[in-house]
Structures are given as C-alpha cells and as structure tokens.
Amino acid sequence: MKHLLLAAAAASLALPVTAQEPAPIPSPGEIAAAAPASDWIAIAPSDLLVMDLSPDATGKARRVVIQLMPAPFSQGWIGNIRKLAAAHWWDGTSINRVQDNYVVQWGDATEKKALPRGLAVVPESGYQVSEPAQSMPIIETFYRNRERLKALVNQQRSGKPLVIYAPDMRTKIDPYSDFQAFAGGWPFAGSNGVWPVHCYGMVGVGRNLSPDTGSGAELYTVIGHAPRHLDQNIALVGRVISGIEHLSSLPRGTGALGFYETEAERVPIASIRIASELPVADQPRFEYLSTESDSFARYADARANRRDPFFIKPAGGADICNIPVPVRPVTK
Template sequence: MKHLLLAASAAASLILPVAASEPAPIPSPGEIAAAAPASDWIAIAPSDLLVMDLAPDAKGKPRRVVIQLMPAPFSRGWIGNIRKLAAAHWWDGTSINRVQDNYVVQWGDATEKKPLPIGLATVPESEYQIEDRPAVMRIIETMHRNKVRIEELVRQQRRSGSPRIYAPEMRTKVDPYADLQGFAQGWPVAGSTGLWPIHCYGAVGVGRNLSPDTGSGAELYAVIGHAPRHLDRNIAVVGRVISGIEHLSSLPRGTEALGFYKTEAERMPIASIRIASELPAADQPQFEYLSTESDSFARYADARANRRDPFFIRPAGGADICNIPVPVRPVAAK
C-alpha cells in the first residue's frame, strides 16, 4: 500500500505542473461585460425610456417593450414629438400594423385618421444627420479615442505574449455605407462630413411618406432583421429596443405588401406607451449601459471582433459595427 501511495504521489507531481501552466480560459464578450466594474456602467434616466405595453399574450402574461431614446444632438425634432405623443397618451388603443420578415415591426394608427396632438414639429430632412461642426468634431474625437483605446489594448496583449488577434490597421476598414464609424455616448454612429445614427438590429425609426415628408414620430418601427443600413439618412433613427424585442420579433408576419396585416383582428393592440418617468416609481424600468468610452468596452469590442473563447476556431479579424451591440442590463430597484 505504501508503494502505491508513493506512486500516486509521483504521478500527481507530474500532472499538477502541467495543469498549472495551462492558460486561463479566454473570456467571451458577455463575460467581459459582466465583469466590468460598476464605474463603467451608465444609468439610463427614466425620462429617456419609452415604455410600450402590448396586449397580454394568450396566457395573460404581460408584454412590455422598453425603448431607449437617442440623446442629443441626434434626432432632436422627432424625439421632441415622441415625448409629446406619449404625454398625450396618443398611442393608447392603436396597434402594431406591420410585421415584415427580416425587416421591421411597425406601429401607430392603422386608420391614419386619429388627430395628432397640437404643437408637433415638422422636422426637416437636414436633421437626418448632424452638420454642426463643433458637435461633429467633439463626437469624432470621442470615436477616435475609443478606437485608439482598442488598438492600445491589442498592442498590450501582444507584448504580454497573448495569442495574435488582429492588426490595429484592420480597425480602419472602410464601412461601405460611410467614411467612418464608431461609438459615441453609447450609440453606434457613422459619418463623413456629418454624423448620423445607424440602423442596427433593434433600432427604432420614424415611419414616413415620400420625401419631403419626414414623419411626425406617430408611426414608429423597430428593426427585427439584418441591419438595413441603406435606410441611414433616409429615415430618422430615434432609439433602440433594450428590452422586450422578443415580443416584436415573434409576431406573425403580415400577408399584405410590405408585411402589413390585412384585417383588424390580425393587428396587435397597444395598451399604452409612456415615458418611464411618467409611470409610478415602482413600475419604472431601470437600465444601464456599458460606457463605450471605457476600457471594459474596448475589451468587449475586441472580443466581439475576434472570438477566441473555447467554441470558436478562428478569430474573424473584425466585425460589422452592428455586430458589436452595446451591452445594456436591467438594474434592480433600490
């Protein structure tokens, strides 16, 4: 027995150093976001959340969709209208009227006869992008700092002997839709001489008729398919769905042209749409997003571009900007 114990000890002494030398598992993007310190997360004000409550499902379960509205200087005119429409409870009793596969879900007044609140702004097409030079330069500088932060992360990983991921210059690949792209204030944006928000999955935009009409904000849609970037600067982006997208993307597809529902019975009733700050305190959803100016986001973006966690075989070497969704998480009520 003594010899057996010695043999087992010797075998263990040979095994343990090998196990100790194994590299730590490479974290996934989700694990990187989850490990980010509290200081890297930014609370979303309830006044910037649009809460849409749909009719309950067949089992009586509530269906709530929460939309984060874009911050200034983007989409200001339309968002001002949306706030007025929500304050007037204009959407109560309207419906989801259109669900087009791999494209959008759209809601509003199907009859197009419901009077709009007084005082809605008529927004010019020029507001599809920001042209104000000082504002543009400030945002571009932020985007550049974020890009440099990611590139420095890559260099640090190489110096530390980490496996090669990708050359920093690959970050400057041309976006087929814009001269530059990046993140600012927690949102994906693109631009050239001006800047504009872009259509990624979950983006919320303003339905409109033919130009020069730009829509009032009464007709809204959410992207439920591959990012339709061709809509950028052609329709206003005013926000993004941060919770409850499954209640929109799982709806039956409309059978009429462009996915419109044929009958009233097919439409999904909207019980109410409110700005979250107008709801009772106990019913106000609370969310926060990972700061796109943080080192945690730089590591997260790099991991999205180069998946090296156990499931993946080859890092991609880059990522479409819409494939780097900004992490958003609910916050427990205090």
C-alpha cells in the same frame, strides 16, 4: 452523444479545468458582466419609452422598453414622441406591420386619429448631425474614439499585438460610411457629418415620400439584418433595450410590405409612456456599459476576435452592428 451546441459557452464552462490548463478566455458577455459597477451608466427614466402591448394569448404581460437617443440626434422627432406619449396618443393603437428580416411597425392603423397640436415638422437635414453641432460633447467623444481607434491600429501595425474591431481605420471598411465609432453608448457612422445606424433593434420614424420626414407617431424597429441603406434616409430615435421578443416573434403580415391585412391580426397597444410618467414602482431601470470605458474596448475587441473556447479562428474584425452595446436591468 453530447448535446451539440452552436455556441457552446455553457458546455465550455462545464468542462473540467485542470491545474495545467489555462483558464478559458472569457466571452464578450463575460467581459461585460465582469466590468466594474463604475463602467455602467444608469439610463434616466425620462429617456425611456415604455410600450405595453395587450397581454398575449396566455395572459402574460408584454412590455417593450425603448431608450431614446441623446442630443443632438433626432431631437425634433423625439420632442414629438414625448408629446405623443404625454397625450396618451398611442393608447388603443396597434402593431400593424411585421415584415420578416426587416421591421415591425406600429401606430394608428385607421390613419384618421388626430395628432396633438404643436408637433414639429423636422427637415431632412435632421437625419444627420453636421458641422454646426459638432461641438456637442457626444460628437466630440465620437471623434475622440475614432482617433483612439486609429492610434490602436497604428500600434498594431508597429508590431504590438493589439487587435481591435476595425481592422484598418485608414481605409474604408464600412460600405456605408467613411468611418464608424461608438460614443455615449450608441453606434454611429460618419462621412460628412455623423449619423446613427440601423442596427437590429434600432427604432425609427415611418414617413411618406420626401420631403415628408414623419412626425414620430408611426414608429418601427429593425428585426433583421441591419438595413443600413436606410441610414440618412429616415430618422432614428432610439433602440429597444428590453422585450424586443414581443415584437420580433409576432406572426409576419401577409399584405404588401408585411402589413397585417385584418384588424384581428393587429396587436393592440395598451399604452406608451415616458417611464418618468409612470408610478415610481413601475418604472423600468436599466444601465449601459460606457462605450468610453476600457471594459467596452475589451468587450468590442472580443466581439471582433472571439477567442473563447468555441471559436477556432477569430474574425479579426466586426461590423458595427455586430457589436451591440451591452444594456442590462439595474438589479439592486
């Protein structure tokens, strides 16, 4: 009996390929891996937030790396986060909440630690980018990519065999927005305005009831199915690009909303720093696949239409959170 695999990429590579057989169609991951170096964009260390948890029970280090969002998104909260990191404010705080299929949340469990001075109070209008900011390059890119998708769809409708991830951009295919597209390496949705979306691994700002919008001191990341109902209701500031398993595999909290009920359950945070403030040798280095590259278009198409050997029926579409932007460590 063969080893039954759910996604048999490994098995397919092991199959004998004769001269008569066509080469296997590459998987999305293989398409990304084969992209030219020029399609990969380095992430500046000043845009990385490095969270070091206490070592695990076996003494192994637990580092989580978060990429912060680019302007014009959520910059008020991100400015606060930079100040909190510079003040070493999170050192000695903890992971306080792990709710299955929802979020992991961290910050000050005592609720008494004084915040640094000068943190911004960001209005709710900051949850999305509306008209005045739409001349920003990333927003222009978003709209350009959206038009490009429409053009691809029109080509497809005219009979050319193009298949893309949004099967029909002229009708509503996302229950949460009028349209969706990638830009500058990030997934966005839009109707009136443009906003980042709550996909797996996205990092947001805990808050109290409206009109509170949170300071950025209390953060969470998504560890389940995309809770898109939070879009436009809470600020997103980044995404976990490495080490999410140190958060997603933590024991679930048994209190209300998955909060840990005892101090012993909380996971200590040794430090949170902007990577550029770490010694150079200790700075993580990552790069992402340009969402404006042809490689990404092929990757996204393959995510929406799996033709690699395991699949028998390509879906013909994908929701935006099922097309994660490829990010990898810089190895050289």
